Amino acid sequence: MVQNQLMLSIRFLLLVAASFAAAADLNKPLVLASQGSFFIGGESKSTGTGPGAGDVTINQMYVSFQTPPNASRHTPVVMVHGCCLSAKTWETTPDGRMGWNEYFVRKGRAVYLADQVSRARSGFDATKISAVKAGAAPASSLPNIIFATHQVAWTVFRFGPTYGKTFPDGQFPIETVDELYKQMIPDLNGLLPNPNPTWTNMGLLAQKLNGAVLMGHSESGFFPEEAAMINPKDVRGIVSIEQPCTTTLNSSQVAILAKIPILVMFGDHLSDIQGGPANWNQSFQSCQVFVKQVNDAKGDAVMMHLPEMGIKGNSHMLMQDKNNLALADLIMTWIDKHVDSRK
Amino acid sequence: MVQNQLMLSIRFLLLVAASFAAAADLNKPLVLASQGSFFIGGESKSTGTGPGAGDVTINQMYVSFQTPPNASRHTPVVMVHGCCLSAKTWETTPDGRMGWNEYFVRKGRAVYLADQVSRARSGFDATKISAVKAGAAPASSLPNIIFATHQVAWTVFRFGPTYGKTFPDGQFPIETVDELYKQMIPDLNGLLPNPNPTWTNMGLLAQKLNGAVLMGHSESGFFPEEAAMINPKDVRGIVSIEQPCTTTLNSSQVAILAKIPILVMFGDHLSDIQGGPANWNQSFQSCQVFVKQVNDAKGDAVMMHLPEMGIKGNSHMLMQDKNNLALADLIMTWIDKHVDSRK
Numbered sequence: 203m204v205q206n207q208l209m210l211s212i213r214f215l216l217l218v219a220a221s222f223a224a225a226a227d228l229n230k231p232l233v234l235a236s237q238g239s240f241f242i243g244g245e246s247k248s249t250g251t252g253p254g255a256g257d258v259t260i261n262q263m264y265v266s267f268q269t270p271p272n273a274s275r276h277t278p279v280v281m282v283h284g285c286c287l288s289a290k291t292w293e294t295t296p297d298g299r300m301g302w303n304e305y306f307v308r309k310g311r312a313v314y315l316a317d318q319v320s321r322a323r324s325g326f327d328a329t330k331i332s333a334v335k336a337g338a339a340p341a342s343s344l345p346n347i348i349f350a351t352h353q354v355a356w357t358v359f360r361f362g363p364t365y366g367k368t369f370p371d372g373q374f375p376i377e378t379v380d381e382l383y384k385q386m387i388p389d390l391n392g393l394l395p396n397p398n399p400t401w402t403n404m405g406l407l408a409q410k411l412n413g414a415v416l417m418g419h420s421e422s423g424f425f426p427e428e429a430a431m432i433n434p435k436d437v438r439g440i441v442s443i444e445q446p447c448t449t450t451l452n453s454s455q456v457a458i459l460a461k462i463p464i465l466v467m468f469g470d471h472l473s474d475i476q477g478g479p480a481n482w483n484q485s486f487q488s489c490q491v492f493v494k495q496v497n498d499a500k501g502d503a504v505m506m507h508l509p510e511m512g513i514k515g516n517s518h519m520l521m522q523d524k525n526n527l528a529l530a531d532l533i534m535t536w537i538d539k540h541v542d543s544r545k
Numbered sequence: 546m547v548q549n550q551l552m553l554s555i556r557f558l559l560l561v562a563a564s565f566a567a568a569a570d571l572n573k574p575l576v577l578a579s580q581g582s583f584f585i586g587g588e589s590k591s592t593g594t595g596p597g598a599g600d601v602t603i604n605q606m607y608v609s610f611q612t613p614p615n616a617s618r619h620t621p622v623v624m625v626h627g628c629c630l631s632a633k634t635w636e637t638t639p640d641g642r643m644g645w646n647e648y649f650v651r652k653g654r655a656v657y658l659a660d661q662v663s664r665a666r667s668g669f670d671a672t673k674i675s676a677v678k679a680g681a682a683p684a685s686s687l688p689n690i691i692f693a694t695h696q697v698a699w700t701v702f703r704f705g706p707t708y709g710k711t712f713p714d715g716q717f718p719i720e721t722v723d724e725l726y727k728q729m730i731p732d733l734n735g736l737l738p739n740p741n742p743t744w745t746n747m748g749l750l751a752q753k754l755n756g757a758v759l760m761g762h763s764e765s766g767f768f769p770e771e772a773a774m775i776n777p778k779d780v781r782g783i784v785s786i787e788q789p790c791t792t793t794l795n796s797s798q799v800a801i802l803a804k805i806p807i808l809v810m811f812g813d814h815l816s817d818i819q820g821g822p823a824n825w826n827q828s829f830q831s832c833q834v835f836v837k838q839v840n841d842a843k844g845d846a847v848m849m850h851l852p853e854m855g856i857k858g859n860s861h862m863l864m865q866d867k868n869n870l871a872l873a874d875l876i877m878t879w880i881d882k883h884v885d886s887r888k
Contacts, residue, residue: 238637241727256694294581325730351599384584387668
C-alpha cells in the first residue's frame with residue numbers, strides 16, 4: 203500500500219513536469235473532428251385539462267460534445283457536474299485557465315458534457331410550481347430548492363476552515379472566487395422522481411456511444427455507479443470525484459460494479475473545515491469502505507487520496523484548482539491503464 | 546423596392562448554389578484559435594437573516610465562445626435565444642445538422658452564445674420561490690412561469706396552421722420535432738427586474754469584445770436594440786430575428802439606433818396560423834414601422850422578409866430550418882457589407 207502510494211507520487215511528479223513541458227502546446231489551435239449537442243431521454247407529460255393545457259417534455263438531459271481527430275484510440279468521457287452547478291464546471295476555470303473539457307479533447311478523447319436533468323439547459327418540470335401559483339396545490343408542495351450561498355460554498359468547497367479564511371497551501375484560485383459564485387445556480391433536483399432520470403440517461407448515453415467512461419463530481423459523484431447498476435451495458439469505466447459513497451449495496455450490485463474499473467479521487471483538508479453542512483472526511487471514509495467492497499469482489503477500484511500521494515491543498519473543486527491539468531493527467535493515465543488497455 | 550427584392554433574390558440563389566458547393570467543406574476538421582466560457586454581469590443579493598442565510602449571486606449571464614484563426618477580419622457575433630429556449634437554439638439542429646454557431650465560426654467569425662439571465666446556465670433568483678415554500682410570502686408572489694406546450698409551440702413556431710398539420714413547403718425538419726420539444730425549458734423571465742439584466746449584459750459584452758454584432762430571436766429579438774439604447778458604445782451591428790418591434794421610441798432613442806446598422810428578418814406564413822397566442826403578421830408590421838423610423842432618421846435598417854425574396858416556407862425557428870445555412874450566408878453577407886466594411 204505504502205509502495206503503491208509512493209509509486210503514484212513519483213508518477214505524479216513526472217506528470218507535473220510533463221505538464222509544464224506541454225503547456226506551450228495548449229496555445230496551439232484546437233482541431234476538432236466534430237462537435238455538437240443533443241438530448242438523451244425525455245418523456246411527455248400532460249399539463250392538465252384547463253385552458254392552455256397540453257404536453258411538455260421533461261426529464262431530458264442536454265449533452266454537448268467535442269471529438270478530436272483519432273478519438274477512437276480512447277474511450278469517450280462523459281462529465282457530469284455537482285450540486286448547484288452546471289456543465290460550466292468543466293469549462294474555463296474562474297481565473298480563465300483551460301478546463302478539463304478542452305484538455306481531455308486535446309489529449310485525444312471525445313468529451314461529453316451534460317447538464318443534469320432538472321438543471322440549466324436540461325430544463326425542469328415547472329408544473330408543480332405553477333400549480334401552487336394557480337392555487338391548485340399548497341405551498342408545501344413546492345420543491346426544496348438548494349441555492350448554496352457564498353458562505354456555504356466557501357467551506358463546503360474547502361477553500362478554507364471558515365468563510366473568508368484560506369488554507370495556506372490552497373490550490374483553488376481564490377482571488378477569482380466571485381466567478382465561481384456566478385456558476386452556482388439553483389438546484390431543482392427536489393423535483394425529480396426516483397430513480398433520478400440523470401442516472402438512467404447517463405447509462406443510455408454510454409450505450410449510444412458504444413462505451414464510455416462516466417465521471418461524476420460531488421452531488422453526482424456516485425451517479426456513474428447508479429447509472430451502471432441500472433444499465434451496465436456500456437459503462438467501461440467510472441471516475442467518482444469527491445462524494446459520499448453508498449456502503450449498503452447488496453452483493454449483486456457490488457458484482458456489477460466489480461466488472462467496471464473505478465477510480466475515486468479526493469482532495470486535501472477533508473477534516474479541516476469548521477462547521478458547515480458537509481462532512482468530507484465521512485464521505486472519504488464511506489468511499490474507502492466502498493472501494494474495499496468492490497475489490498473484495500475481485501473488482502478494480504482505486505482510491506486516489508491526493509495528499510497521501512504528496513499532492514497538497516486541493517479543494518473540492520479540483521477540476522478548477524491551479525493544478526487541475528496535472529490532476530487530469532492522473533485521471534487519463536488511469537483510464538489508459540485500466541480502461542483503454544482492455545479495448 | 547421591387548428591384549431591391551429582385552437583387553436580394555438573385556443573391557440568395559447564388560448563395561444557395563455556393564452553399565451546396567461548400568457543403569463538403571463542412572466535414573473538414575474545425576480549427577479553433579480559442580474557446581471557453583465566462584459570465585457577464587451579476588450582483589450579490591442577501592438571502593435574509595435566518596439560519597443558513599447568506600449571499601447569492603444573481604443576474605449574471607453565461608457566455609460560451611469559439612474563435613477561429615484570423616477572426617479579427619470580422620466583427621464578433623453574439624447570439625441570444627428566445628422564450629422557453631437556451632443557447633442550444635443555435636447549436637446542432639433537431640435533425641442533426643450544423644447550427645449557426647459552428648457555421649459562423651467556420652466562416653471566420655468569433656461567436657459568443659449566451660443563456661439569457663434567469664435561464665439555463667445563467668441561473669435564476671430562487672429566493673422568491675423559497676420564500677413561498679417557507680410560508681414567508683403568498684403563492685401569488687410566485688413568478689408566472691412560461692412553459693410552452695408542444696401544442697403551443699407548433700403554431701407559435703409556425704410549423705403549420707394548426708397542431709399536427711404542416712405547411713406543404715415548410716422548411717422546419719418536422720419529423721424530428723420531438724428533439725425541439727426537448728430544447729424547450731421553463732422561462733423564468735417573470736422573476737427579472739426592469740430593465741432586464743440581459744439587455745445590460747449584452748451591452749457590457751459588446752464593450753468587453755471591443756465591438757460586436759448583437760443577434761436576438763423572438764423574445765430576445767429586440768434585445769439588441771434595448772442593449773444599444775442602454776449602452777451603444779460597442780454595438781457595431783444588430784440582427785433582429787422574428788420579434789415584435791417597439792414603435793414608441795422617442796427621437797433620441799431612434800437617433801441612437803440610426804447610428805447602428807440593423808437587419809430585421811422574418812420567415813414565411815406570418816398570416817397563415819389559426820389561433821394561438823402569437824400574431825406574427827402584427828409583429829412584422831410593427832417592425833416595418835420601426836425600420837422606416839430608423840431609416841427616416843438617416844439610419845441603415847434593412848427588412849428581409851424572406852418570402853418576398855423568393856425564399857419560401859421558413860418557420861419561426863429559421864436557424865434550425867432546412868435552409869438554415871443559406872440564411873446564415875444572407876446574414877453574414879449583410880454583416881460584411883453593413884458592418885465589417887466600416888471597420
